[in-house]
Amino acid sequence: MKRKRTVQISSNKNSLKYEKVSDTSSSRVMAFIIDWILSGICAGIPSVIAYLILTGKSKPLTSMYQFGAAGLSREDTILISIICILFGCFYYVVIPWKIFPGQTIGKKITHLRIISTNDNKISLNTYFWRQFVFLILIEGAATPVSTYVKVIITTLTHFYVDSYLGLVWDVITLISVFILFWGKNRMSLHDCFTKTVVIKMPIN
Helix, strand or coil, rough: CCCEEEEEEEECCCCEEEEEHCCCCCHHHCCCCCCHHHHHHHHHHHHHHHHHHHHHHCCCCCCCHHHHHCCCHHHHHHHHHHHHHHHHHHHHHHHHHHHHCCHHHHHHHEEEEEEEEECCCCCCCHHHHHHHHHHHHHCHHHHHHHHHHHHHHHHCCCCCCCCHHHHHHHHHHHHHHHHHHHHHCCCCCCEEEECCCEEEEECC
């Protein structure tokens, strides 16, 4: 039987010991898949509704660039993309902050939780930096919500950045995954910079 490693989080009040999520990779992968699907649906809702209302077409929306092809302005595409990002932020930031403390829906289902390495309650500011700035803007390949960031930049600059930015995000995400599973502290980039760690919760 594989021996489970643990991570110890200490504070002035107590000392907590949890199983490291990096040693239960199936849970982390499953949470990632669930969050990828659900966050994509959540962030995509505004664009689907807007496309149906503004164009009157029942044709499935497969790309945000269809708004321009349908004759809508750049401003419309950018505004809708921003709204989609806000919906994505609700999923990645608000849910673990207010609805399921320390958990996205994927982490809730797989019994994982984000905690602070100093055992403090995680603030909205920390969730914003961890889940939005790092996960969506810097490690963009880790979530479909980053698609709308590429759309905004491309629409503003008239330069198709998707492949270039996608490559950069792929590299950064791979680095994050590598240090998560094989690094000394078993923490991803967004964990390292925000002083958080994902732990496995006991199943009651």
